Amino acid sequence: AQSVSQHNHHVILSEAASLELGCNYSYGGTVNLFWYVQYPGQHLQLLLKYFSGDPLVKGIKGFEAEFIKSKFSFNLRKPSVQWSDTAEYFCAVTPPGEGGSQGNLIFGKGTKLSVKP
């Protein structure tokens, strides 16, 4: 079945460490790619998105992601994490051209990030 995979269930880092969260998808064709963040007790907020063009995408709060088409990957990175980045991170994909489902987000299972002060 077509899906979105996030490799890490829980990542624990110290402040100032670098972060990379993996995301792979299995859809062929043109996809739209997203990373969302969910802070404890809150709703999902968009971190960044990729539709086309430069495969290195910069988002809010110093996050960036790189789309590698040949690897079907869209990994999230941040050079130096802060305690306030503690949250759950979701990779999501809108699959290509399925008529009315074109706007549907298919989510990975999420990665919890805990940053120790």
Next chain:
Amino acid sequence: NAGVTQTPKFQVLKTGQSMTLQCAQDMNHNSMYWYRQDPGMGLRLIYYSASEGTTDKGEVPNGYNVSRLNKREFSLRLESAAPSQTSVYFCASSEGRGKGTEAFFGQGTRLTVV
């Protein structure tokens, strides 16, 4: 801007009871969605409405019904609640196509079925 508004925020139901979760968006979006979030499962699509007047099943539609009342409102109904429906429910909206597939989420409804 309110964005996407869901009501209620919290609800406890007894098994077999029914209820409707309400969702409204003020962004003039064409598409609306209902997701459920369970620990370790990410968000799974229950139903969606690509445009006013249309609804379709998502990944986990069993036990739910939806109504796209107008362009702004999209409700989710549980006819006979079961403990397996204990979850956090999120409504979302988007333009729906092409570069408009970025979704905006409501604050969520935490539902417990006992």
